[in-house]
Amino acid sequence: MKFIKNHLMFILPLMAILLGVEFYLVFDRTTDSYERGLKEGYSMLVITKKPFSLYQLQKLNSHISNSEKIKRENIVSEIAKGVSKSNEKKILNALPHFYSVHLSEYLGTSKLKQIKRDLEKDKNIKNVETFGSSYSSSYRLFSFIKFSLKIFIVFMAVVSLFLIIKQMEIWKYAHKQRMQVMEIFGAPLMLRSGVLFKVAIVDAILATIFTSLFFLYLKFKWADNSGIDMMMQNKEELFKMTDIGILLGTALLIVIIAVYSVVFTTKGVEE
Amino acid sequence: MSNVISASHLTLAYDDGAKEVIKDATFSIKKGEFVFITGPSGSGKSTLLKSLYGQIKASSGNLVVGGLDLAVARQSKLQDLRTHMGIIFQDYKLVNEWTVAKNVVLPLMIAGYSVEVQNTQAQRLLKHVKLSEHADKYPLELSGGEQQRVGVARALAKNPVVILADEPTGNLDDYSSNVIWDLMENACQQLETTVLVVTHKIPSIFSLPYRHFIIENKGVYEVH
Numbered sequence: 001m002k003f004i005k006n007h008l009m010f011i012l013p014l015m016a017i018l019l020g021v022e023f024y025l026v027f028d029r030t031t032d033s034y035e036r037g038l039k040e041g042y043s044m045l046v047i048t049k050k051p052f053s054l055y056q057l058q059k060l061n062s063h064i065s066n067s068e069k070i071k072r073e074n075i076v077s078e079i080a081k082g083v084s085k086s087n088e089k090k091i092l093n094a095l096p097h098f099y100s101v102h103l104s105e106y107l108g109t110s111k112l113k114q115i116k117r118d119l120e121k122d123k124n125i126k127n128v129e130t131f132g133s134s135y136s137s138s139y140r141l142f143s144f145i146k147f148s149l150k151i152f153i154v155f156m157a158v159v160s161l162f163l164i165i166k167q168m169e170i171w172k173y174a175h176k177q178r179m180q181v182m183e184i185f186g187a188p189l190m191l192r193s194g195v196l197f198k199v200a201i202v203d204a205i206l207a208t209i210f211t212s213l214f215f216l217y218l219k220f221k222w223a224d225n226s227g228i229d230m231m232m233q234n235k236e237e238l239f240k241m242t243d244i245g246i247l248l249g250t251a252l253l254i255v256i257i258a259v260y261s262v263v264f265t266t267k268g269v270e271e
Numbered sequence: 272m273s274n275v276i277s278a279s280h281l282t283l284a285y286d287d288g289a290k291e292v293i294k295d296a297t298f299s300i301k302k303g304e305f306v307f308i309t310g311p312s313g314s315g316k317s318t319l320l321k322s323l324y325g326q327i328k329a330s331s332g333n334l335v336v337g338g339l340d341l342a343v344a345r346q347s348k349l350q351d352l353r354t355h356m357g358i359i360f361q362d363y364k365l366v367n368e369w370t371v372a373k374n375v376v377l378p379l380m381i382a383g384y385s386v387e388v389q390n391t392q393a394q395r396l397l398k399h400v401k402l403s404e405h406a407d408k409y410p411l412e413l414s415g416g417e418q419q420r421v422g423v424a425r426a427l428a429k430n431p432v433v434i435l436a437d438e439p440t441g442n443l444d445d446y447s448s449n450v451i452w453d454l455m456e457n458a459c460q461q462l463e464t465t466v467l468v469v470t471h472k473i474p475s476i477f478s479l480p481y482r483h484f485i486i487e488n489k490g491v492y493e494v495h
Contacts, residue, residue, distance in 0.1 A: 178366045184324065185425075186353030187381045 013163035204251035280332035296491035310486035357426025416447025
């Protein structure tokens with residue numbers, strides 16, 4: 001019972017850190033595709049006096065990735081109903097050129113304002129409409145959720161680290177006598193910390209397995225029935241096999257640091 | 272015969288030199304000698320012993336043990352020296368979660384001997400200290416005298432060059448104490464091991480020739 005308790009006291013905080021790491025990875029991947037959707041769905045309207053190529057627009061601001069010319073004929077046909085062909089042609093010539101401009105990445109409102117300023121520097125650009133307010137509200141909500149989750153993950157990791165340090169104190173006490181005696185008789189560092197390393201590495205592997213199983217369950221069982229579109233659409237992003245390596249690497253790094261902190265602070269014979 | 276331990280103007284102190292315990296001590300001990308170090312409580316007997324296995328560094332002077340200058344020795348050399356020493360403590364310092372047999376073969380384990388050799392040696396050593404039937408027990412299941420015999424068996428496990436004993440009979444009754452002295456006399460006589468014992472009182476039953484140092488007023492003096 002004590003043996004299981006000792007292991008759980010280390011495995012649980014380690015799992016909390018690994019869950020945090022995995023949540024971060026999953027969140028980053030799923031929000032990446034959401035961000036892509038927002039980016040692709042967004043465009044600004046650029047009104048120019050003369051025709052502009054994509055290259056000319058990109059020269060004004062490098063964030064511009066694509067531009068689509070909005071057909072003026074469609075606009076004219078709407079506003080010049082019942083007007084003669086010659087007058088319709090005059091209206092068409094008098095109309096400026098309209099472009100729907102797409103961006104290379106998802107940007108904040110200040111960056112959007114900068115793009116507007118850059119474009120409007122050109123005297124042939126009459127107006128730029130960024131649709132800033134609707135863009136800004138979804139961007140801010142998105143940023144807030146992203147920031148909150150990151151803060152929560154960092155907080156969880158810090159609390160878990162404290163729990164691991166606490167467990168290290170217990171280990172230090174539990175293994176002190178053996179390590180001191182072995183040191184007196186000349187055992188090298190690796191030999192006297194061998195047992196601790198074995199225990200810690202086993203715990204790291206167990207924590208990785210439990211965390212991976214949890215996310216595999218989310219991916220293959222829970223996501224399909226969750227009814228959450230984002231989850232169902234991004235099911236593949238929930239857990240990737242390469243994540244096992246990242247989780248195991250993180251767990252091993254934590255346990256190696258933890259064991260060395262115990263070994264190096266347990267020295268000599270008690271006075 | 273060559274010196275196993277040699278101290279020259281040795282000063283030992285705590286608190287970064289502020290609290291001197293031993294001052295300007297010069298002595299040497301040869302291979303196969305049995306040495307008692309006595310002195311009042313707090314005189315620095317145990318401190319001197321700790322300095323001999325490198326637990327405490329000299330503040331000044333030289334201390335050479337087994338040919339190794341402890342003042343300048345690297346940690347790996349110090350570890351190597353300790354594998355040639357048998358150390359016995361008043362409070363036994365056994366590993367309580369290990370069996371008696373495993374405790375006894377600790378020096379062999381550290382030296383990398385095979386499990387077969389360790390098992391054979393455990394049987395031999397435990398027979399030597401008359402604890403064969405306790406091989407699979409844990410230290411806390413034994414009496415104080417028995418635990419100290421385990422400590423002596425462990426100290427003898429690798430035929431050490433030198434045995435350092437810190438009040439080995441301090442917690443034991445007369446019978447158990449006599450058994451311990453017998454074991455150490457045998458080690459010195461049969462294996463030519465240098466034995467250095469810190470104690471309050473030299474046992475009256477002791478039969479071997481020995482040297483006696485006394486620590487007084489921070490000095491180490493030989494009693495002739």
